[in-house]
Amino acid sequence: MLKTRKIVAILALVAILLAFAAPAVAQRTGMQQGMQQTAQQKSMIPMQSSNKDMMATMSDMKEASMAATMMKAAGMDTMMSSGSHTLFVPGDSAMKKMGSGSDLSKIGQMTTDKSMATNVMKGFIMDKSVMPSEMTDGKTLTMMNGKTMTVKNVGGQMTLDGAKITKAVQTTNGMIYMIDSVPSSMMSMPMMSK
Numbered sequence: 001m002l003k004t005r006k007i008v009a010i011l012a013l014v015a016i017l018l019a020f021a022a023p024a025v026a027q028r029t030g031m032q033q034g035m036q037q038t039a040q041q042k043s044m045i046p047m048q049s050s051n052k053d054m055m056a057t058m059s060d061m062k063e064a065s066m067a068a069t070m071m072k073a074a075g076m077d078t079m080m081s082s083g084s085h086t087l088f089v090p091g092d093s094a095m096k097k098m099g100s101g102s103d104l105s106k107i108g109q110m111t112t113d114k115s116m117a118t119n120v121m122k123g124f125i126m127d128k129s130v131m132p133s134e135m136t137d138g139k140t141l142t143m144m145n146g147k148t149m150t151v152k153n154v155g156g157q158m159t160l161d162g163a164k165i166t167k168a169v170q171t172t173n174g175m176i177y178m179i180d181s182v183p184s185s186m187m188s189m190p191m192m193s194k
Contacts, residue, residue, distance in 0.1 A: 044158050045132040045177070047168045054080050054087055057171045063091040063178065067124075074117035076125070085174040086126040086141075088149075088160060094181045123147055123186050129174040135165070149185050161185045 050057040055077045058068040067089045071077055080087075122145040130141065137153040141160070149161045158165045161183035169176040 084129040086130040088124045
């Protein structure tokens, strides 16, 4: 009988401790979720996740087919398979908006000419992963070709040298940012300018 009372007393004590601990644990968990949500809200860039690497993810994205073709033409699909990277991808409609006539033939050439494709694509890739929460107003990003681009907050919309960042996709080996146009700094490259 004495053992039963001790067990009941211990169980009662554990129940009381859990009753007091549960709200604190719930509050802490809520705070952590709130901080994660605040960081994503602060970035102002819609984010998705993929359980695939960058190239497989791009191949699955209808709006990134031209960029995926250029990456493969440049042989960058193998380079992107190791390490962590950030890739800024103008959607197919953005590439087509560049113009007509000779501009479209340059885009076609970039999907088949390895040297040209490599030079162009290096202007859209960083050798490290940059999360949306790090994409803050005024941040300067250095691409693989050595050129820099600047992130700006324009009326609550994050831009990269004038191109709107429309969404971010976190992959197994880095971040893909979809942009609505070719950044102004890229347009000054010899193979991109008119």
